[in-house]
Every structure is written in structure tokens, then in C-alpha cells.
Amino acid sequence: MGFLDINNVTKSYGAVEVLHKVDIAVEEGEFLVLVGPSGCGKSTLLNMIAGLEDITSGEIGINGRVVNGVHPSNRNIAMVFQSYALYPNMTVGQNITFGLEMHGVPKPERDKAMNDVAKLLQIEQLLDRKPGQLSGGQRQRVAMGRALVRDPDVFLFDEPLSNLDAKLRVDMRTEIKKLHEKLKTTIVYVTHDQIEAMTLSTRIAVMYEGYVQQLGTPKEIYDTPANLFVATFMGSPAMNIMNAKVVMKDGRPHASLVTSEGGEALLPFSQDNMSEWDGKEILLGIRPEAITDPDGADRKSSNVVALENRIIVTEPAGSDTFVTTNLGGKDVISRLRADVPVSAGEMFGFAVNMEKAVAFDPATEKRIEG
Structure with a gap:
């Protein structure tokens, strides 16, 4: 049993089953990457963990508690979206602390949490700016700050670097890796980029057509692929x-x-x-x-x-x-x-x-x- 348990989970839309009996146990502090081509079911699975999609069958548990049917706001998770999803009319500081304010956290505590996270992400000088005044990389840091300030059980990342240019993606990949090494947080990260999967993860779930094709460490996935799909999808150039x-x-x-x-x-x-x-x-x-x-x-x-x-x-x-x-x-x-x-x-x-x-x-x- 893991810190995040995905037990025999399926997802159907009408008569069409798009996720087939997924079983993954994620340990506390682990960095799990869900990787695969578009339409393989990885974002659907992430949304089910977040509570944004209903579970058709099976169970998802977080920190010993089954969360089937639990509202997203009560799951103690934080999500970083591909689109950043920042409020354009709020300052960076307000964006970061908005979730805490909605949960009734007193202002002194909010300000301390904001300053701690801003220092960690090196965005102290941006706190009074609006999102429209920021670069893509800066917006991504703010979106991460909004998640970090909550101190959740699990962080969920949905293709957070796909909107950045190539160099910035490499830089941000390094920042996310450093952040995980420092905080030892539990992360589930979705990407279609196998280089991101190999460099960031402690374990990888390679997905295709709604099935987990292989679950293992980056070395296991790379050296002993379970099948032809994994062999040719993971690695650049391919096997x-x-x-x-x-x-x-x-x-x-x-x-x-x-x-x-x-x-x-x-x-x-x-x-x-x-x-x-x-x-x-x-x-x-x-x-x-x-x-x-x-x-x-x-x-x-x-x-x-x-x-x-x-x-x-x-x-x-x-x-x-x-x-x-x-x-x-x-x-x-x-x-x-x-x-x-x-x-x-x-x-x-x-x-x-x-x-x-x-x-x-x-x-x-x-x-x-x-």
C-alpha cells in the first residue's frame, strides 16, 4: 500500500472504456511520471486523482483515505496546469495566496507562506506584478508557487512545461528536479515528452491506449522495455x-x-x-x-x-x-x-x-x- 494508491481503476464514457484497470502504488516522496502519446489516458488518470473526473470503478486512496466521490477541495492535493490558470486581475502575491484565503487562513500566515515560497522559487521581485507582465517561465513559477504554498499531500502536474520554448523547458525541468530533491514531496507528473519522464522521475508509468504498458524506474524502462511500444517510445533516438x-x-x-x-x-x-x-x-x-x-x-x-x-x-x-x-x-x-x-x-x-x-x-x- 502506497501513499497514493490507484487500485484497479477504470474510466468509461458511455460504453467506451478509456482506462483499463490501472494499478499503481506511489510511495511518499516519490516522483511518478505518467508518459505516453496524446489520447493514451494519462491526463484522464491525473484528473481522476484530482477529483476533476469521476471514477467508473476501482478506488483511489491518498494518505490512507479513499477519496472516491470526495470533492477536489477536500483531497489535500495541489495541481499545476498546462495553461498556468492564473487570475489576470490579481497580483502574483494574490494569486499565490488566493487558495489559502478561501480556506480561511489568517493573513499573517498567508504572507509568511507566500514569502517562503517566493524565496524558494526566486520570484520575490515579482509579487506586485500582474500575470500579463510576466514571461512564460515566470508564470510557471507563480503557478508552482500557488501549489507549493498549500503544503498538500500530493502535487499533480499536467504537462506544465509544454508551453515553454526548448531552452526554458530544460531550465524549468532542472528547477522542478531541484525542488523535489529539496522538499521530498510526492509528485504525479503528466507529460508526452519522454526526456522529461526520464530525467525527472523516480518511477515512470508508460501508457498507451488506456493501459499501463510498463511501470518501473527510468533504468528499468530504458534497459528492459516490456514490449515494442515501450522500446520505441522511450529513448531519443529510439531503440x-x-x-x-x-x-x-x-x-x-x-x-x-x-x-x-x-x-x-x-x-x-x-x-x-x-x-x-x-x-x-x-x-x-x-x-x-x-x-x-x-x-x-x-x-x-x-x-x-x-x-x-x-x-x-x-x-x-x-x-x-x-x-x-x-x-x-x-x-x-x-x-x-x-x-x-x-x-x-x-x-x-x-x-x-x-x-x-x-x-x-x-x-x-x-x-x-x-
């Missing part, structure tokens, strides 16, 4: 997925793939369970950083395999060079060090870290577990 066949050689299972020149590459698996798939087709997943140049390969890995293949495209990206080649009948992206001399059309000696390889069942699209 490479190639057609392969399992063959036994010297008593060890290998992935057999067609190379760019039409030959065969035999890449030995690190996990023994692939022996059961001898002679069968699989989908092989390898992340770009596990296909690199020999000097850039992981020195700790005991299963780095050399592979000659032709380069199709090179993309210098400052700190890295991304290279596209063809393997297993698919275009495959590899991540090389920035100073590796490569050119389109030439053969290149790649180093493939098979310790990082993941195999999927083509029929179910689920990861073949070791």
Missing part, C-alpha cells in the same frame, strides 16, 4: 528494431541478421534463454549507443562484437555523430564519438554491445524475458 533469427553456434544462441551487403552477421546473445528460440524469428532491439565505434564501446561489457557494415548517412550532432546503416533489413542508427572520421558510402567497423540487446516475440511484441 533500433531489426528482423533476426536465432541460431545455435558452438552451443551458444546467436542473432542472425542480414548485413548491408546481403551477408550474414552472427551476434552472440548474453542471455541463455534464447536457446529456446533456436530456428525461430525474433525482433532484436539495440539502442544507438550500443552500436558504436570500437574505441567508444563499453569497456565493462564482456560481449562486444565487431561488425562491418556500410554507412548510409552521417549526422554530426556536436557531442556525437549519428550514423545510419542497414541491418536486419532495417535502417539502424548508431551513436559514435564526435571525432570519429566517417563518410556516407564507406564500410565501417562497428562495435555492437550485445549485453544491451533485447529480444521481442514478433507475435505478441512482448520482450522475451531472460
Whole structure:
């Protein structure tokens, strides 16, 4: 049982079920990110926690109390919206303390809470301004301040950075992370941005079509995706997925793939369970950083395999060079060090870290577990 319990929760609109038996237990102080594409049900789930949407079946509990049917104002939660939802006719200070005023908190206490939060968010100089005089990043800080001043059990963030430009999003992401490290608050955060999910969370729930596809730490989600959707949704660039066949050689299972020149590459698996798939087709997943140049390969890995293949495209990206080649009948992206001399059309000696390889069942699209 967690601090926030989502037990077998479903949501239907008429005959259409849009959330299917969601089970998540969030511990106190945890930062849970709900991530997935538009329409996957993540915002609907957040709104059900907040009390803005009714629960069709199941239970939601906060701090040991079932809150089904409890009004949002009585759930002791605070929400930060995508649109900021600030009152334009009020000053920043009034926006921050308005909720406290509505709950009958005396003015001296309101002022102290406001000043403490303003100092924490570094917006003391903005307290007398109106929202229309603020930048997007400043408005977001004010919206966060309004939530923080309440000292709730759970903070809910609904895509709070999606209206900001790229640089400001990175800056605010860092600020939110620092805030969580300092306050140790319980946060549920919705985003469609998998980079936000990976960098902010202590755990991630990857959602698609109303189902939680996988729940785990960022490392678990990234290294051992539960299925093809998670593998290709999480990570930038996405995990490479190639057609392969399992063959036994010297008593060890290998992935057999067609190379760019039409030959065969035999890449030995690190996990023994692939022996059961001898002679069968699989989908092989390898992340770009596990296909690199020999000097850039992981020195700790005991299963780095050399592979000659032709380069199709090179993309210098400052700190890295991304290279596209063809393997297993698919275009495959590899991540090389920035100073590796490569050119389109030439053969290149790649180093493939098979310790990082993941195999999927083509029929179910689920990861073949070791």
C-alpha cells in the first residue's frame, strides 16, 4: 500500500472504456511520471486523482483515505496546469495566496507562506506584478508557487512545461528536479515528452491506449522495455528494431541478421534463454549507443562484437555523430564519438554491445524475458 494508491481503476464514457484497470502504488516522496502519446489516458488518470473526473470503478486512496466521490477541495492535493490558470486581475502575491484565503487562513500566515515560497522559487521581485507582465517561465513559477504554498499531500502536474520554448523547458525541468530533491514531496507528473519522464522521475508509468504498458524506474524502462511500444517510445533516438533469427553456434544462441551487403552477421546473445528460440524469428532491439565505434564501446561489457557494415548517412550532432546503416533489413542508427572520421558510402567497423540487446516475440511484441 502506497501513499497514493490507484487500485484497479477504470474510466468509461458511455460504453467506451478509456482506462483499463490501472494499478499503481506511489510511495511518499516519490516522483511518478505518467508518459505516453496524446489520447493514451494519462491526463484522464491525473484528473481522476484530482477529483476533476469521476471514477467508473476501482478506488483511489491518498494518505490512507479513499477519496472516491470526495470533492477536489477536500483531497489535500495541489495541481499545476498546462495553461498556468492564473487570475489576470490579481497580483502574483494574490494569486499565490488566493487558495489559502478561501480556506480561511489568517493573513499573517498567508504572507509568511507566500514569502517562503517566493524565496524558494526566486520570484520575490515579482509579487506586485500582474500575470500579463510576466514571461512564460515566470508564470510557471507563480503557478508552482500557488501549489507549493498549500503544503498538500500530493502535487499533480499536467504537462506544465509544454508551453515553454526548448531552452526554458530544460531550465524549468532542472528547477522542478531541484525542488523535489529539496522538499521530498510526492509528485504525479503528466507529460508526452519522454526526456522529461526520464530525467525527472523516480518511477515512470508508460501508457498507451488506456493501459499501463510498463511501470518501473527510468533504468528499468530504458534497459528492459516490456514490449515494442515501450522500446520505441522511450529513448531519443529510439531503440533500433531489426528482423533476426536465432541460431545455435558452438552451443551458444546467436542473432542472425542480414548485413548491408546481403551477408550474414552472427551476434552472440548474453542471455541463455534464447536457446529456446533456436530456428525461430525474433525482433532484436539495440539502442544507438550500443552500436558504436570500437574505441567508444563499453569497456565493462564482456560481449562486444565487431561488425562491418556500410554507412548510409552521417549526422554530426556536436557531442556525437549519428550514423545510419542497414541491418536486419532495417535502417539502424548508431551513436559514435564526435571525432570519429566517417563518410556516407564507406564500410565501417562497428562495435555492437550485445549485453544491451533485447529480444521481442514478433507475435505478441512482448520482450522475451531472460
